[in-house]
Amino acid sequence: MKSGSTLERILTAGHFAFTGELGPPRGANIEAIHKKAAPLKGMVDAVNITDNQTAVVRMSSWAASMFAIAEGLEPNYQMVCRDRNRLAMQGDILGASAHGIRNMLCLSGDHMQFGDHPQSKGVFDIDSIQLIQMVKKMRDEGQFLNGQEIDVPPKIFIGAAANPFAEPFEWRIYRLAKKIQAGADFIQTQCVFNMEKMREWIHRANDMGLTEKVYILAGVTPMKSLGMARYMKTKVPGMDVPDHIIDRLKGVEKTKQADEGIKIACEQIAEFKEMKGIAGVHLMPIEWEHKVPEIAERAHMLPRPQV
Amino acid sequence: MIVAERKPFDEIKQLIKGYKRVLTVGCGTCVAVCLAGGEKEVGVLNAELKLGQKTEANQATFGEATVQRQCDVEFLDEIQHMVGGYDAILSMACGAGIQFMAERYPDIPVLPGVNTVFIGVNKDVGWYEERCKACGNCALGVTGGICPVTMCAKSLFNGPCGGTNQQSCEINSDQPCAWHMIYTRLARQGRLDNIMQIFPANDWRNQRPQTLVQPGYEERKAAAK
Numbered sequence: 001m002k003s004g005s006t007l008e009r010i011l012t013a014g015h016f017a018f019t020g021e022l023g024p025p026r027g028a029n030i031e032a033i034h035k036k037a038a039p040l041k042g043m044v045d046a047v048n049i050t051d052n053q054t055a056v057v058r059m060s061s062w063a064a065s066m067f068a069i070a071e072g073l074e075p076n077y078q079m080v081c082r083d084r085n086r087l088a089m090q091g092d093i094l095g096a097s098a099h100g101i102r103n104m105l106c107l108s109g110d111h112m113q114f115g116d117h118p119q120s121k122g123v124f125d126i127d128s129i130q131l132i133q134m135v136k137k138m139r140d141e142g143q144f145l146n147g148q149e150i151d152v153p154p155k156i157f158i159g160a161a162a163n164p165f166a167e168p169f170e171w172r173i174y175r176l177a178k179k180i181q182a183g184a185d186f187i188q189t190q191c192v193f194n195m196e197k198m199r200e201w202i203h204r205a206n207d208m209g210l211t212e213k214v215y216i217l218a219g220v221t222p223m224k225s226l227g228m229a230r231y232m233k234t235k236v237p238g239m240d241v242p243d244h245i246i247d248r249l250k251g252v253e254k255t256k257q258a259d260e261g262i263k264i265a266c267e268q269i270a271e272f273k274e275m276k277g278i279a280g281v282h283l284m285p286i287e288w289e290h291k292v293p294e295i296a297e298r299a300h301m302l303p304r305p306q307v
Numbered sequence: 308m309i310v311a312e313r314k315p316f317d318e319i320k321q322l323i324k325g326y327k328r329v330l331t332v333g334c335g336t337c338v339a340v341c342l343a344g345g346e347k348e349v350g351v352l353n354a355e356l357k358l359g360q361k362t363e364a365n366q367a368t369f370g371e372a373t374v375q376r377q378c379d380v381e382f383l384d385e386i387q388h389m390v391g392g393y394d395a396i397l398s399m400a401c402g403a404g405i406q407f408m409a410e411r412y413p414d415i416p417v418l419p420g421v422n423t424v425f426i427g428v429n430k431d432v433g434w435y436e437e438r439c440k441a442c443g444n445c446a447l448g449v450t451g452g453i454c455p456v457t458m459c460a461k462s463l464f465n466g467p468c469g470g471t472n473q474q475s476c477e478i479n480s481d482q483p484c485a486w487h488m489i490y491t492r493l494a495r496q497g498r499l500d501n502i503m504q505i506f507p508a509n510d511w512r513n514q515r516p517q518t519l520v521q522p523g524y525e526e527r528k529a530a531a532k
Binding site: 081082086108109110111113114122124125126127128129130133134145161163166167168171174175177178181182190237238 | 461490499
C-alpha cells in the first residue's frame, strides 16, 4: 500500500470506486461543513475537498480535510499550483500526511481572473504534472524536490485530473500518459457529458496500456436544469455538452428536469461500471450535496464495500 | 523591444505636484518605437502639462530633452548641464531607464511618466504583443518557438491545462492557448517527441536581481568597483 487510504484499498481490491465532493465554506463556518458532510457519509469512498475553487477564497483545503476526517469522511485533499510555491506545497503535504490525510489531487487551478481576487499574483511555480512528480518523489524516494532527505516521508495516494475532451483531442491521451509517468495513482476526469468522445478516449487509453497503470474515475455531474446544461455548454471552459443532453432536458417539464438530470447521470454511471478501463465514478453535484444519497441509491452504488 | 504605455495624465500631474521646474526626458529607443516615451511623446506631454495648469495659481515650468538610451550611462551624461536647473525629472523611459536616471542623478527626484508593460513585438503600427518574460531559462528550442512561460496564462511547462477552450485560453477567447499552438507547431514540424517527456520544475532565475558580465569583461567590471 502506498498510502493505505480507503480509496486506495477499494481500488486495489478491484471494487468500483465512488467519490464525491465538498467545497469548503467562505468563512470559518464549521456548521456549513457539517451540513454538507452529513449526506455524504457512507455514500462515497472519499470526498474531494476543493482548494479555493474557481479562484475564490474559501477555508483552506487541508483544514477542511481535517474537518472531513472528524466527520467520518475520507478526504481527497485538492491542491492547486496557483496559490503556493514549491516550499509551501511541500510543507502542506507533510502537514497533511502527518494529520492522516491520505489522498491528494494535484491540479493547475483556475486562473485568478475568474475569481474574487482577479488582481492577485498567480504563483504557478510548478505545474500540475511537476506537482505529481514532486509528491511521488517525496513519498517513494523520501526526498524533497531538491533531493534532500525527508525525516519521515508523507504517505499519499496521488491523484490527477484529466480532460478527455479538450482540443487537440489527439494530445489528451499523451497528456494522460505524462501524468502517469509523473506518478499519478488515480485519475478523476472532467465532468463527462459527451459519452461518445469518452468511449474513444478510454479506448485509446486501453490500447496504450495506460488503464493498467492507473485507476480512472469518470467525472459525473447531474444537470439540475436546462439552464444549467446551457450554461455548462456555453460558459464553462473545457466543458463538452452535446446537444442531445440539452434536447433531452428540453423534452421534459421544467419541474421534472432535475429528475431527468439524475436519470442521465445514473445511465452514465451504469455504462461506466461496464466500461473497460474505468475503475470508478467521481460524482460532482454542483451545490447539490443533499442529492448524493438519492443518486447513490438510484445508481446502485450502495452499500459501499468495506475494505 | 521593451513596450511601455504612458501613465494617465492625472497620475502624472499628481506625481509632479509641488515641483516648480520639471525636466521631461524621453528615451529614443524602445519606448520611442512603441510610441510611449520618445521625443514626440515628450513634446505632447509637456504641451498637455502646460495647458493643464493654465488655470492654476502655482505655475511650473517644463523643460524637455530626449536621449538615445536612458539605460546607458554615457547618454545620461548628455543632460548633466541641464539637470541643475530643475527640481524634478519626469522620465519617459522604461523602468530600467528610469532607475538608471535616478541612480545617475541621485540628488533630485526622478518620476516615472510611463508604465513598462512587457517585452514584446510590433505586430503593426501601434499594436504590440508580449512575447518574453525574461525568465532566464529559454525553452523555445523545445517548444516550437512559442514561450510557455509568457504565452500560457499559468506559465505551464507541461500543458495545456483543463481550461484550454477550442484553441483559446480560458482567460479570454481572443487569447490563443499557448499549448495548443505548441502542439500544432511541433506536430507540423514532426517534433512532438519534444513534449512527450516531462519538463522538470523550472529554475526561476528571474526571482532575484540579475547581473550579467559577458565573457572577457570580468576584469573591466572588477576595476569599476
